[in-house]
Amino acid sequence: MIDNTIVFPVIVHLFTAILLLFFWRKTLAHRIISITGSTIGIAIAINLFAKVWGGDILTMEAAGWKSPFGITFVADVFSSTMVLLTSFSGLAVSVFSAIGIARGRIIYGYFPMLHFLLMGLNGAFLTGDIFNLYVYFEVIIIASFVLITLGGRKAQIEGSVKYMAMNILASTFFLTGIGILYGITGSLNMADLSLKVAALENRTLVDLTAIFFIIGFGIKSAVFPLYFWLPSSYHTPPSAVAAVFAGLLTKVGIYALFRMFTLIFVPDEFTRTLLIVIAVLTILTGTFGAVIKNNIRRMFSYLIVCHIGFMVGGLGMYSEVALTGALFYLFHDIMVKTNIFLIAGLIRKLRGTMNMDKLGGLYAEYPLLSFVIAIVLFSLVGIPPLSGFWPKIYLFEAGLMDNQYVLIAAIIIGSFATLYVISMMWAKVFWKDQPTVEGEEALTDDFRPLSKFKKSLLVGPIVFLAAITLYIGLAAENVTQVAKHIAGEMKDTTPYIEAVLGTNETQ
């Protein structure tokens, strides 16, 4: 069904960003416009989700050119859920940034970049055209590059060079893949590609093409052995930036993997095995990295890598149960990962450091805040009945159905390591008395002097995301329904293709 409003999630952030550019150097206006823009974004996303959940897959054909000739936007449940979660993360980060981001950065275009980034993400989720997807990836890369370098500190630049080099390489693979795909099918429309690739007889060539996408999206999602940019860069930018990266950047890679490998390259034996091997090694790599890090953000960075493996493993098993689990995990992960990086930022605000050995005493000083943070951390670990627990049931069940015992073992190891590092963090940062640190590294508390309103702008987003996480955990039935529905659409892509190309084309 054609509905041109599905492009609004992209437009709203584009307009917000442009509006922000008109208020260059006016920091208060930037804060207000950004928060307003993100709030409207949520309203639009909720509206979109409600429409799609209630009925058909919606499409929009840019400039009225019929698919597969023009660029098509498609909003199915998967896309609109991702847009919805992105809008939640977006608002949380907008609000947190109002206080959490230094004035200097806001003057030099922090907020426009944030909204360009959100625009790119929403575009990537909604587009039904593979070259257009590439364009949004470009937007995402360049906006994130500006965000990561903004401030120009030495560590930032070093991290961002690695970030940029590897992400450009990823784009190159992606683009090469698109070129080859166009060469063998003559189309860029994803629904059309789905039909044409399925009809190809040279399956070796199809797999070889798929490898380009696995490498390209694999770098983006930070899987083994392509993940190096992530732990090299995520600890360098401001926490609000790291939060949006952690919550959404690797996940857009995962989104693209799921989209491509359920719609266009339906996984064969080779791809499935490859994905599962990658998943296992990714989980182990994240595990090994996380257990030895003493800096909160570095540890979280490796946990991102570890948990990416859970989702890739789910895709690798490619059963409806496994996909449901992986999708549920994806939803949970976006909310939790955004939040833990915001929490890291708040801790830095409170104490001036993220080194766990120098931190302590937060539980005694801020009991209520610690309680909220505990809920988030426990959700990350997957302590039942919080949000990280439910998807594992599906993943384990799918693993047992598919005899993937190595993957199950890896998920257990990954979960165990998460439990261990989080309990260590809890003991060190919250329980332990504040150690005395002297000299240059003496701790600074930038939080206490703030007014009550400013404090609530920092804590509010964390509570907001924690509430959503809590909802995902306690109302797991609703989330399960969504994940199941999407998994069903992934296994049977006919509705998607019919929505884009019309019923006649498929017969």
Added chain:
Amino acid sequence: MLLAVLAGLIVSILYIPLGKYLRGRLAVLAALLPIGLFAYFASFIPTIQAGQHVHFHHPWVPSLGINLDFHLDGLSLLFSLLITGIGSLVFLYTASYLKGHRYLDKFYGYLCLFMASMLGVVLSDNVLLLFIFWELTSISSFFLIGFNNDDAASRKSSIIALCITMGGGFFLMVGLILMGHLSGNYSIQEMMSTNEYLKSHALYGLILLLVFIGAFTKSAQFPFHFWLPGAMRAPTPVSAYLHSATMVKAGIYLLARLQPVLGGTDYWMYPLIVVGGITMVYSAFHSIFRTDLKSILAYSTIAALGMLVFLIGIGTAESLLAASVFILVHALYKASLFLTAGVIDHETGTRDITQLSGLRKVLMPVSIAGILAALSSAGLPFTFGFIGKDLIYEATLHTAGILTAILTGLAVLTNILLLCAGFLAGIRPFTGKLPDRFHGIHLPHGLLWGAPLLLAVLGVVFGCAPFLVDGILFNPAAEAMYQSAIDSPLKIWHGFNLVLLLSGITLVVGTLLYVVRKPSAASLAAIERYNYLSPKHIIGQLARYARKISIYYTGTLHNGYLRVYLLRIIITTVLLFAIRLFMGGPIRLSIDHLSPISIYEVVVAAILIAAVYITVTASSRLTVVVATSVLGYCVCLLFVFYSAPDLAMTQFSIDTLTVVLFVLVLFRLPPFLNFANRRTRIRDGVVASAFGLMIALVAIQVLNQPIDTEVSQFYGDNAYTLAKGRNVVNVILVDFRGLDTMFEIVVLSIAAIGVVSLLKLRLKASEKE
């Protein structure tokens, strides 16, 4: 029933806003909850005695088959009464024990959370629901062990306890999911009907392994037992409640509950007997060497848990009855001993039994409680312990063949050692001469000595009059495990038989051992010399190795060199291509479809290769820039040959611009250094060639595909008629695919803003984020 289970959760949440009002005198009110729940569960006694069960169902996550299904039968009732009953006393005791503590409200909050979770464990009919509560008990235990969070040892113990119990929990989770998957649903009652299928399934062994790991870690069985002595860092009421009477019995409960589903085979029986046997002898032996009151009690608790596993393993009606009786026997005397130890610690400030003696003179009611509990643990006639022990011996004696002697021997040995440990903890501190420094001690508040005394007296009452409880508690509980009617009233007197003889031997030898052996720091040191053989040490060592491996692995992989990362990505790609090509059988390349190669192309290719060679070998930056620009122009020429003049023009301008920009910044850069030696160059050359080869192979295959021109045909046909443009490329860029162009413009704008900020923005040092 839902409310009964969730009451604790709700109350613990209410403690967050309201806690501060309950820190003072009102703390006693906290005990209203467990007392009320005890009364509630007690009201079910007649129903259960009549052989009926109580169900409750409320949907929660039906898609996963996880619903709030509760099922109350004899076994659940026994545990529920235990949890709420001992809970009531512990809540009262705490009000006095931690009087005025600034976190008293949080303590009660955690205790309520624990109580609710534990009730959930024993009442859930759905295995995954059971698992959810199971993990919640671990979490509440984590917070309670680390309650004194400024103490490093407490923090460490709580982490170890959490990691062991929840680590086992992950295995249990997989095991339960596997059971649910095979039997088609997660209800324990339903699983019983498919138990034959489960037991004959090829994965039965795996299920057992996973479930056992879960149960053994939770119930502190060898070799996972070591978290329990560490957990004694928790305040004493916690040790009494969680780590002796209830939480550690969750594993026992699980085994008992699953006995009718999975039990009755050799694979079930022998691992339980062996692990339970090792645990009980090992820990009972260790317990008599300890000098710390709570350590003695911790090890003897592990031994008792081992005994329970051992009894469930035997799996006869008698042994299951013995197990259900022993659960209560142990809970009564052990909680009483713990609470006594708590009073001693509270009043004297020490728990070292080499220093404690004669306390009966100042703490008379406490000493009565301690001595009665010790006697019950010893199994003296007319105590409840006597009945428990008789049943254990009867169970071991009625096993078949060679097992009889071995199992009975083990049970007797353990009981002798446990008797000695019980005397050390319950009698020794009260007998002998009172040291001078303890003269000033006064009897504390009644709640502190009342709770252990009540428990100890109950031990004697049930011992004298077992008929009070057997029909209403133990027979239904054992029936739930055995799944057929059991009607054997507990008896005080069995006549002169072998069982009585064994009981006598236990008493005499144990008492002798107690009298002869004096606990001392020296003997503790002697046994600690063998610590390097203990599971705790070995697992700790393994953890250290794992850490070393992690450091090495992460350091090697993530070594900080961008060029290495890129190299690895390329190598991975080449390998994947190679594997897939190799799998696809012999590579057939046909060049029939390709147009013939012209002389121009050959020349351009030659220049290209030469330019590449110069780029990688040049020793000055300027040369490199020039050589790469030659590369770019050659590509432009190729575009021209393949009839794409507009592309060529674009590429041409970009290349020119790049060279100009490069030359402009060239002289501001640091001196050109080439770190690559011959070996790395060869390596890079090989990787690059391999990558090029792979791409070429793919490209040739692509060219062999028939070309589908539907889309490009459409563009050609309609550019003028519909889009009103003469240049098809332009129409594609601004109309057919105008959206792409628009967002590429956005990309350029973003880049421009980025450059401005990168050049101009200088942050102040105070601007951290």
